[in-house]
Amino acid sequence: MSASILEVNGLSKRFRGLQAVDDVSFAVPRGGIVALIGPNGAGKTTTFNLIAGAIPPDAGRVRLDGVDITGFRADRACHAGIARTFQLVKPFGALSVLENVVVGALKATAHMPTARRAALDLLERLGLAEKASLPAASLTLPERKRLETARALATRPKILLLDEVMSGLRPTEIDAMVATFAVLVRESGLSILLTEHVMRAVMALSHHIVVLHHGQKICEGTPEVVARDPQVLECYLGHTPH
């Protein structure tokens, strides 16, 4: 058993003329929370898509729990233990909130009562239990992001990929979400890889931060180290402070 749940090595993807992801390597330790940050267009979502199987990489390897899953189709990546949310949320609008999560829970069991119970538990954790019987299309954007998270968690992943689930939330809601994830990681041994623009959440939640810029990794380390890195400040603020 390797110490890392997820290992990414030399991952690269080119779209026409644009090198979206360029030789990116990093690892997520078992039970760890790693944040992937960078300005818009840095290649964060593409990296997610390459790991979760939405698109195949041009080069590089992805290993999950010691198993090579490079180029796996998304459904096979999910069965291997990867769950993800989408930055542009994709709820099953005509289904109820509960049914959305049941779809995820049916990966682990075909027994409907078990799947419903698991789904209700997750809705409770993410504060959506009251809305269980409403159509998903009726939720607000922050609620839809929580629904995406509950649905992804229902597949009982080894690692959860969160694509900007905090954006659009109020500071108190962010703190509540951060607390929820901290509890999940502590109780279930879940590992998380997240991208986020909300620095409040990144700093509070992550043990380790990987910074991407123009598809390349420019820096990684603990939140304290990354926050002082001159290159990071350069790409975020456009100048180095005196």
Add this chain to the structure above:
Amino acid sequence: MSGLSPRAALALALLILLLLALPLAANSYLVSVAVVALFAAYFGQAWNIMTGFAGQLSLGHALYVGLGAYAAAALFTHWGVSPWLGMVAGMAVAGLAGAFIAALSFRFRVGGVYFALLTIAFAEFTRILFDHFPWVGSTEGLFLPVKNLDHDDPLHLSGSPAMFYYLLLALTLALLALSHHLLNRRAGYYWQAIREDEEAARALGIDVFRYKVAAMALSAALTALGGGFLAFYDKNLYPDTSFAIGRSIDIITAPIIGGLGTLIGPILGAFVLTGLGETMTWATDAFGIIGLKQFAYGAALLAIVVFQPAGLWPWLKRLARLDAPAPRR
């Protein structure tokens, strides 16, 4: 997903009792009309699995009606094969055809309107093929020997409209039960997830290709079963009517009017449309206005699309408060 409230269960039980008693009280004309409605209900339900549940638009379901009808009829007239066995053969042929068309389309990522066009193309192609297929009578048609009309013989599917009425009622209710079962199992949840968002479905571990092909194969096989009954009810088959685009359109009208993707919608839509059609036929004769029936169909479709795009059933359900109770722990 579709648990029944006590009110809804009571309404359903009353409706079934009413349907069971219908041939006892109605004249033979009304029974024939009810048979037409039941055929529409059954085909609409079968189509609903693929388009209503799994979200893959088929505009060529006449293909499977025709395959089921021709398989049962040809096996019976040529070799005296029991209609029931013939229908099983028809289901197998249609199921394979459906799986083939689906696999071909989805493998090459043909979706949406292009997939719908492809389903029409396959139905038309088969119609032309059967026009030049002497074993099934080509354009001359295939006729089933009429016998035993004086008594009902379900074993050979020969008898009165009332016999067909009961057989089709049983078939329609059986498909309703099957649809309900599927919708509340993994397959039904996965189909609806695919209908709502394929990428999200795939990210939740769903083998989208496999579930879409399965929906198409099942829908096609069930449609072919209805086709077998239709062959023995009509007793004559022509490629031009069996595989007609008009029939494909008729099949999809009832579920759309009644409520796409709902359990009761196709049945409700079929009875409403057949009732409307017969009333208009009567009105055409009474007032001598040609084309009133087509006009009424068009107007009904337009009214639904504009005022109740989700269909009659979701609207009725709200009015009568037949919704399932909120989920409990």
